[in-house]
Amino acid sequence: DAKTTQPNSMESNEEEPVHLPCNHSTISGTDYIHWYRQLPSQGPEYVIHGLTSNVNNRMASLAIAEDRKSSTLILHRATLRDAAVYYCILRGYTGKLIFGQGTTLQVKP
């Protein structure tokens, strides 16, 4: 399973947009890009996923580079409840999610 690289931590101000980057230079053509987040004392929560095209849902947007070697999770207006660890994961032919260390997002009021 291909690996991803994320910054260890990021800060944002409340009600401002947040762009969380992820590099995945060894991605293969059939790997899906998944984003999950985990709040303290909770299980991981699905955020969004995509294959090639940009994706939008009620929680966030996913921007995928044309060469698919990187992607960005966009939270349009950060709230205090968005403070969490965000994981960028490639889901390949094995079907399992391989988590890295993720990015810890702090949101300041």
Added chain:
Amino acid sequence: GAGVSQSPRYKVAKRGQDVALRCDPISGHVSLFWYQQALGQGPEFLTYFQNEAQLDKSGLPSDRFFAERPEGSVSTLKIQRTQQEDSAVYLCASSLLGLGNTIYFGEGSWLTVV
């Protein structure tokens, strides 16, 4: 409820005891995963079931760990002769078959071995 349900939510075991952790996946979900999460770390894959078949158990740390899903729905993760390093949160997840489907996680079972 409609989500993945795990029990017990919290378990304290004495070193050497056997424990069993239960997972009720979302109804109709063919795929079921178990993960182990140590404090401050990301979840680590343990094992994967497709219906009742255990297709991948590459992440099970030792032969003290055993998982089953006999009827293709409920799954049990059993840890024999628990040791302190087994203290962690054990997460269960389920999904429909297919890489484009969402994987849904339960809240986890918190195991503390004393």
